Amino acid sequence: MDAVVREWFDVAGAGEIAEGDVCTYIVGADRVVVARAEGALYAVQDRCSHDNGPLGEGCLVGFDVQCPRHGASFDVRDGRVTSAPALVGIGTFEVRELDGRVQVSGTPAGDDDW
Numbered sequence: 001m002d003a004v005v006r007e008w009f010d011v012a013g014a015g016e017i018a019e020g021d022v023c024t025y026i027v028g029a030d031r032v033v034v035a036r037a038e039g040a041l042y043a044v045q046d047r048c049s050h051d052n053g054p055l056g057e058g059c060l061v062g063f064d065v066q067c068p069r070h071g072a073s074f075d076v077r078d079g080r081v082t083s084a085p086a087l088v089g090i091g092t093f094e095v096r097e098l099d100g101r102v103q104v105s106g107t108p109a110g111d112d113d114w
């Protein structure tokens, strides 16, 4: 069995991402949005699947991050579309808190096609 080796990128102090925040970071070659909803951290790509809008400039409503361009929404827990005009979900990343720091995996979670 092959073990998956993840590279973790330290992006912020845990206290820097407050409830309801969406913050954008460079993780390897990707721009990643880290959001805190109901106390937990989630990470998704900073690129709307509709027309590449910057999701990190959008707002978080519940678990949905809303694109500032045309209003599409995505669930930060799994990247699925929750509101048009986007039709395709977005990629997610694993995120963790370790010793007071927020870390994002440089490897996209799941088998997202993006």
Ligand code: FES
Binding pocket: 048, 049, 050, 051, 052, 053, 067, 068, 069, 070, 071, 072, 084, 085, 086
């Ligand atoms: S670019 Fe995001 S909704 Fe159009």
